[in-house]
Amino acid sequence: MSAVDVDALDSNQTPLYCAAYNGDLEGVKALIKKGADIEKLVGQGQWWSVLQAAIAQKHLNVIKYLIKRGANLKTSLFGKTPFDWANEKGINMEEIIKQCKTEMVDKFIYLVRLDKFEEAKKVLEKSKKTFFGNIIDQLGSQQMTAMYCVAFDNKSEAIKWLVAQGANPSHPISQGYTPLFVAVSQKKDAATRALLECGADTSQTIQNLTIFQLSTRVGVDLVAILKEVSTVYNALVDEFVLCVRKCNFQRAGEILQRRKDIIDANASNNFNALYCAVCDQNLPAVNWLIEKGVNVNKACVDGITACALAVTQKMEPIIELLIEHRADLTIKDVDGFDCYARAQYVSVDLKAISERVKVKKQHIVHDFVVAVRKNSYSIAEELLKKHPWVIDECDNNQLTALYCCVCDGNITGIEWLLQHGANIEKTVIQNITPLHAAVSKKQPSVVKALLKRGANPTIKDGSGFDAFGRAKYEGFDLDSLVKECKVVPHLVAPVMPNMSNQTALPVATQQNINLATSNNQPTLQTQPVITQPNHSISQDPVSIRGTSSTPHTQPTITQQNQSLSPQEVSVRAGSNTVTVDPNAFNTIKAGNTLQPPHSMESNSVQYNSFSSGSSGGGDSSFVMTTTMVKSIDNSAVSDFPTDEISMYNSKRSTSVSSSNSTLSSFSGKTKTIEELMQEKYTNISLIGRGGFGAVFKCDKIIKNRKNAPAQTRAVKLIEFVSTDDLNRSLREAFRLCGLQHENVLKVHDAYVLQMGSAGSLSEKNTMCIEMEFIPCGDLAERFLKKKVCLSNDLIKHCIRCMCDALVYLYEEKQMVHRDIKPHNIMIRSIDLDHNQLDIVLGDFGLAKSVGDSASSASFAGTLQYMSPELFMMQQGMSEEHEDEDQETLRKHAHASDMFALGVTFYQLISLDMVTSVTGLIMKFMGDEKKLFAALREKIAKNCSDNNVSYDEKLIDLIFGMMKRDPDERLTAQQVLDTLNE
Known part of the structure; x- marks a missing residue:
């Protein structure tokens, strides 16, 4: 029988309608499998649906099957929906839908746990066509998601498959327990690694316990796993960005299925996929990324967004x-x-573009709202795929699609919109929410649907009425609906999945559960849940005890050796029963020492205390090798205890080793950064904050020196979690302490303020760099932003100072700066009336030794000042540097500093802070005549506007620093020789 035959009308009735009306479930199944149309209407006026026939005759099994097959619950007969007909027949349609959904979720979870992914996918696709939508993150009958179950099963492939289908790896079950929490607590290494690879959130706290504290207590080295995952993730981001740039969207989509957050992540060159696509003027790639949900406002280097880049490059379609x-x-x-400032500078009419977009968006929104209101979801889906923003946008009447569906009483439309991400609290005119509208129109079914999806009845409209106030005014009983729809918290601790038909035992949070049917039988009880898990697990073990007529005494919190199963968890705490006070865990240390070494209350505390006591997982410590030499800053000698070697008056060796598994722990009162700073300085005030930390102005306290004048310092604070990063930065900071040049910022000292608490791997250590205080700001702040031109002689003077400093760094210290720009050239003193300017090169946050292999030529610094060869290497557009030896890399590292210096002084003589010189080099394909001609126009315009002049030799000298070929670019010494001629 063909599909046409099974839908043939006989007396205005189809075979499927007759089977549903008669309650013939097997007949209904057979006809639907043969292709019968479940939405075919019958009757002379084609009024009745198959579902309404089943409801009219109260055939519950048929109703459930039809709902599972995606029957339309919005089809109206004589102005009544299936919900209304079911209510008249005494059928609880909402309970039936809930049962159907739970059964489908259970089937899905069962198939996923058995690795039957193809069958599971069919169930998932089927659910998307039903009233309850995507079930991938829904709770089954055991109140667990599929992700939670496979995490407990330690199935890494199932976790990755679920994420590829759109599952949230951090979706919690009851009381906030996440898949990562159960994987770590049960030492499921494969699941833990897979969840972290898929972007599981590590910042969640459950019962005041972080995932890092939990991992320490159960003996899982989560930090080591994170390091491995991070390496894989970074490689994946690089591959994703490259695939997008090459328009290999199939492979990029596969990567995106593994990690959704990769779409906005920065590659190793510090640019994300969207920024690179805009830079390439790759409109298809930009389109594809937007369809996949990229954050169009994610800023990259120097806070420049993709739109700002597009404006600068005058790419109007993008x-x-x-x-x-x-x-x-x-x-x-x-x-x-x-963007407006950039548009004005490059002559782009941004307002006209915005107006065109506004008109276009109004048409799109109108079409979307009409499609949803007419239940034309295929059209709406297509529009939403192309324009994700349309879901909450207002049409010409200033109404959203959700608001319109509420006014229409269109529950199917409401559910569809909410499933696709509509904001349930989005307001329209006069701050009215969808719930306000439903209450005003007295629509109980709509109100219930909104309340069950989390609508907030306490939000007030423009007149000051919340939903309760409106209900009272309209004579509508909202209170009973709120009570009916209120979600009751599920009283379970992290329950374990049950593969058998037996229901998993929930663990009560308030009292013991007695499941015995008689007082003569033993009862299965649980220990009371404590505020924090004990030091091994996240759940108390289940024990069997006899019952008696006497009241139960409060049981002790015990740990027992039991076999691991979905219903009971072994504590692995030894053979003897141990009573543990959870609040005392932080003071339990090896060797019965209650107070850990280097406690903030002990006498041996130093700012540079790095030795850590053993903490559960073996011996690991942070070791620093030091060699005594003469102190660089004598004022620092008396500031610290003399019973241990202080790194403040010792030369720091480059032999520094560390372990990232534990940090120093402290008991007693933990000191804050402010308290530690106030022990060394007075008059502390914030003077700046940037990407690498905060800088404070303060007066140094000089102990044992009466009447000593105050020494004003600038102290830079940088926070670290990883001791590897801390070691690396300390090594660089120590090198800076040895720099002695009149045009290089003086660094007096470097040290670490370490704070922590027991068991925490997330506490930060703060590195402090004590520097010379520079009172007059920097070149960018003082001149460029204020549009102040320097004279020809002062520009030459500044070039001479900076090149002299660079020669010192290159020749004597074998260092490159890597972040030269006007913001990092600071002014020690200034007197423009007498043509005097004392400047220093500072902010060596990115400085590297030339001996650090190829790292000196790796990406760093600021995009606008980056040399073309460095830009191309990091973009993967040039292979010419891959096999070059270290000497060539060293030469290019110096040349890159010179390029940045050239751009800096070009900006000072043109006041042009927008143009990317490297961008122009790419645009003109390396044609330096066109490049320098364009730059000369900017300089000439500035000279005309501000009545200044610069001689041709000076301009040519600056252009010599910006040559495309690093081998032809002027060196610092060559610039000095030219100026001295």
Whole structure:
């Protein structure tokens, strides 16, 4: 029998309608399998649906089957929906839907746990066509998700498959327990690694316990796993960005299925996929990324967004596309430029583009709202796929699609919109929410649907009424609906999945559960849940005890050796029963020492205390090798205890080793950064904050020196979690202490303020760099942002100072700066009336020794000042440097500093902070005549506007620093020789 035959009308009735009306479930199944149309309406006026026939005759099994097969619950007969008909027949339609959903979720979970992914996918696709939508993160009958179950099963492939299908690896079950929490607590290494690879959230806290504290207590080295995962993740991001740039969207999509957050992640060159696509003027790639949900406002280097880059490069089609998808034009970069300022500078009519986008968006929103209101979901789905922003956008009447569906009483439309991410609290005119509208129209079914999806009845409209106030005014009983729809918390601790048909035993949070049917039988009880898990697990073990007529005494919290199963968990605490006070865990140390070494209350505390006591998982410590030499800053000698070697008056060796598994732990009162700082300095005030930390102005306390004048210092604070990063930065900071040049910022000292608490791997250590205080700001702040021109002689003087400093760094210290720009050239003193300017090169946060292999030529610094060869190497567009020896890399590292210096002084003589010189080099394909001609126009314009002049030799000298070929670029010594001629 063909599909046409099974839908043939006989007396205005189809075979499927007759089977449903008669309650013939097997007949209904057979007809649907043969292709019968479940939505075919019958009757002379084609009024009745198959579902309504089953409801009319109260055939519950048929109703359930039809709902599972995606029967339309919105089909109206004489103005009544299936919900209304079911209510008249005394059928609880909502309970039936809930049962159907739970059965489908249970089947899905069962198939996933058995690795039957193809069958599971069919169930998942089927669910998307039903009233209850995507079930991938829904709870089954055991109140657990599929992700939670496979995490307990230690099935890494199942975890990755679920994420590829759109599952959230951090979706919690009852009381907030996440898949990662159960994987770590049960030492499921494969599941833990898979969850972290898929982007599971490690910042969640459950019962005041972080995932890092839990891992320490159960003996799982989560930090080591994170390091491994991070390496894989970084490689994956690089591959994703490269695939997008090459328009290999199939492979990029596969990567995106593994990790959704990769779409906005920065590759090793510090740019994300969208930024690179815009830089390449790759419109298809930008389109694809937007369809996949990229954050169009994610800023990259120097706070520059993709839209700002598109404006600078005058790419109107991409600008229009980004604005259409809610690009924020007011985001400012580090230099204070937003898109409007950039547009004005490069002569792009951003307002006209915005107006065109506005008109286009109004048409799209209108079509979307109409499609949803007419239940044309295929059209709406297509529009939403192309324009994700449309879901909450207002049409010409200033109404959203969700608001319109509420006014229509269109529950199916409401559910569809909410499943696709509509904001249930999005307000329209006069701050009215969808719930306000449903209450005003007295629609109980709509109100219940909104309340069950989390609508907030306490939000007030523009007149000051919340939903309760509106209900009282309209004579509508909202209170009973709120009570009926209120979600009751499920009283279980992290329950374990049960593969058998037996229901898993929930663990009560308030009292013991007695499951015995008689007082003569033993009862299965649980220990009371404590505020924090004991030091081995996240759940108390289940024990069997006899019952008696006397009241139970409060049981002790015990740990027992039991076999691991979905219902009971072994504590692995030894053969003897141990009573543990959870609050005392932080003081339990090896060797019966209650107070850990280097406690903040002990006498041996130093700022540089790195030795850590053993903490559960073996011996690991942070070792620093030091060699005594003459102190660089004598004032620092008396500031610290003399019974241990202080790194403040010792030369720091480059032999530094560390372990990242534990940090120093402290008992008693933990001191804050402010308290530790106040022990060394007075008059502390914040003077700046940037990407690498915060800088304070303060007066150094000089102990044992009466009437000594105050020494004003600038102290930079940088926080670290990883001791590897801390070691690396300390090594660089120690090198800076040895720099002695009149045009290089003096670094007096470097040390670490370490704070922590027992068992915590997330406490940060703060490195402090004590520097010379520079009172007059920097070149960018003092001149460029204020549009102040320096004279020809002062520009030469500044070039001479900086090149002299670079020669010192290159020749004597074998260092490259890697982040030269106007912001990092600071002014020690200034007197423009007498043509005097004392400047220093500072902020060596990115400085590297030339001997650090190829790292000196790796990406660092600021995009606008990056040399073309470094840019191309990091973009993967040039292979010419891959086999070069270290001497060539060293030469290019110096040349890159010179390029940045050239761009800096070009900006000072043109006041042009927008143009990317490297970008122009790429645009002109390396044609330096066109490049320098374009730059000369900018310089000439500035000279004309501000009545200044610069001689041709000076301009040519600056251009010599910006040559495309690093081998032809002037060196610092060559610049000095030219100026001295």
